Amino acid sequence: MIKKILPDIIAIVALIFISYAYFTPAVFQDRVLLADDNTGGWGSNSDIGPYREQTGEHSRWTNSIFSGMPNYQLDPNYDSQTAIKKFSDIYHLYLPTYVWYLFVMLIGFYILMRVMKMLPLMSVLGAIIxxxxxxxxxxxxxxxxxxxxxxxxxxxxxxxxxxxxxxxxLPGALLAAVFAALQIQANHLQMTYYFLFVIFFMAVAYFVSACKEKQLPRFFKATGALVVAAILAVSVNLSSIYHTYEYSKESIRGKRELVKENSADQTNSGLDRSYITAWSYG
Structure with missing residues (x-):
């Protein structure tokens, strides 16, 4: 058993080493990566941390932006997500902040390569690329x-x-459920939405293959298992999804109160088309 999984253990250690090596200045030289969104986030959440320390409760409101506003998208934190957050810490191997950023990218792709029956060395190379x-x-x-x-x-x-x-x-549905739940918990639903298109085309491809090979029962069993996995992933994150939905109505992604006449770029609800495309990659 040990001999069988030893190459994967060595590969994971190598991925950890690469992650540490890339962020050596931050980890070993106490340098700070001044990322704009991180800096803005620290400022926006400046009153939430002290409140939690004083009361032991998590605030859903911040006074650090405008005259005060809900912080659903600044610091999403719900009891229903406790288990999946603990699993994410384990999956990150409790690595330092900057290190796990790179490690999760590496190990995630490594898992995919191994499932696609690639050798550990090739899986590591694929993960690095x-x-x-x-x-x-x-x-x-x-x-x-x-x-x-x-x-x-x-x-x-x-x-x-x-x-x-x-x-x-069972293994497939379990793996899909866990990582789909982690995706939603990461709270960037735009990326998850785009990923749904990938899932759709994968399902179509597997359906066509099942028709050719006369394996439709297996296709429908797998699809059913994955639907259950999706329901579980959404259920774990339902509080976050609901509050995001409600919050979006009052944000720039909601219905407009003022609309320019004869503007092809503008929509009655949601973002301007030019805004969407300008920030869709970058």
Missing amino acids: WALSYYFIIIIGAGHIWKLTTLAYVPPTIAGIILAYRGKY
């Missing part, structure tokens, strides 16, 4: 950590889907 692609490093520097972690959980979610459609219903 994926994690060190320039966009992920850029968004760490920008402080888009919720986006980063959401994207980091996409490959292992795909791994679960693949397992389920291979006939390994």
Whole structure:
């Protein structure tokens, strides 16, 4: 047993080493990565931490922005997510902040490669190529950590889907449920929404393959298992999803009170088309 999993253990240790090596200045030289969104977030949450320390309660309101506003998107924290947050800490191996940013990108893609039956060495190389692609490093520097972690959980979610459609219903559904729950808990639903298109086209491809191979019963069993996995992932995060939905109505993503006449760029609700495309990548 040990001999069988030893290559994977060595691979994981190598990924941890790479993560530490990349962020050596932050970890060993006490340097701070001044990411704009992180700095803004610290300022926006400046009154929430002291309140928690004084009362032991988590505030849903902050006075640090405007004349005060709900902090649902500044510091989402719900009792229903306690278990999945504890699992995320275990999955991150309790690594230092900057280190786990890179590690989750590496280990997530490594899991996908192993499910796709790649050898450990090739899986490590694939994980490095994926994690060190320039966009992920850029968004760490920008402080888009919720986006980063959401994207980091996409490959292992795909791994679960693949397992389920291979006939390994329980392991596949369990893997997909856990990492889909982690995706939603990471609180960047835009990325999860885009990922739904990937899932749809994967399902279509597996359906066509099942029709050709006359394996429709297996396809529907796998689909049913994955639907249950999706329900579980959403249920764990239902409080966060609901508050995000309610909050969005009062934000710039909600219905407009003032609309320019004859403006092709503007919509009656939601963001301007130019705003969406300007920030859709970067």
